[in-house]
Amino acid sequence: MNIWDQTWQWLSRPGRWSWSDPAGIPYRTLEHLGFSALSLAVAAILTIPFALWLAHYRRGAFLAGSVVNIGRAVPSFGLIILVWYLASRWQFSTSFWPLLIALVALALPPLFANTYAGVISVDAGAVDAARGTGHTETQIMLGVELPLASPVILAGARVAFLQLIATVAIGAIVNDGGGLGRYIVDGFAQGAGGYGEILAGGVAVVLLALACDGLFSLLTRLAVPKGLTATTAVRARAL
Template sequence: MNVLLWVTDWLSAPEQWSGTAGIPARFAEHLGYSGLALLLSALIAVPIGLLTGHTGRGGFLAASLANVARALPTIGVLMLVVLAAGIGLVPVMAALVALAVPPILVNTYEGVRGVDPQVRDAARGMGMRGREVLLRVELPVALPLILVGLRTAAIQVVSTATIAAYVGIGGLGRFIVDGQARRQFEMVAGGALLVVVMALLVAALFYLLRRFLVAPGLRRSPGS
């Protein structure tokens, strides 16, 4: 109960909502790092997943490498890149992208490979070529599973982007790191709560994207 009162008092303090170290500024920084990492991960993983899923070549290797990458400790990757490239945005992005690529790649590949072969045959029977089959048939059918991969990656990135504070970058992680250093546990708890709130907002955003982008029939399909 005391923790709840501490966090409430900390959040209600006017100084927490202004300046470059205030909650709005840190929230925007955290969102920026997370969005950039997710964008880079999607630009890498979605094309590879679509290509390997469509052709059926290299998919097992790509999925295996992605699953191996899931086992990499994010903080370990961060420290290795810091040693190689120095402190800054690059090591943070490298660690977050390594975390986000696997779920996007695996879900995109599995989504395309899971398209009913009869649907592909029907599309080819209508005169569609390879690219048309991929973009007009396989991609829309696989979209629910692709969005699941993106949502999983986004929530993981938002939750893990707090590591940016360990290498001198901002974001909500600053409240956790600075609170630990100052032994201000209400700041630590408040920062953690803000990260949870952002993760919930991201989950809600992907729910809305699914409602608007996925056909009603596919939304009702198993595993979508």
């Protein structure tokens, strides 16, 4: 049986398209998205307020550059294995927290760097005008700098989320869930008989990543505040 026949046979099995059966593609897709979205949300809560404050007061430029370099250097799989090993040594649960902690750590650099860069690039005239009309520093950060920097911040979230989508699949090695990556790991465990499952799982992850990329692109365009110049919007999407 060739790989195409294996794939078709695997896709045709009962429950494969169920929303409630753990073997179902819709079920695993939601699990994949849920883990990725949770990790992005935690990383955003930990990162964006701090980066916004640093950028507003023009502090931490060296830190922003260092975070970017560290984020590019840390291998995703190595970080997952390290956290899993530490959790197992300290007798913590290894079915959820190691993958979540590793994913949050991976999402921090692009969110921090883009938030900082976005706020730094806000037109100084807009900030001075808000300050001149009696706005407090907090009001300026939340009402002026954050909205104007939102396209750049969303561009960082887009990069982070796509990285998370890919890493959740790898994390199936150490996580009982693992989303769509579960198919790839289980397929490899079967040897030659699992090639169809590996192919289907890999294609599903790619399609999910493309769909999320398209949604984030649309969200970034919708988030551009009225009055923001086209040049700034293009620059934000390019980051």
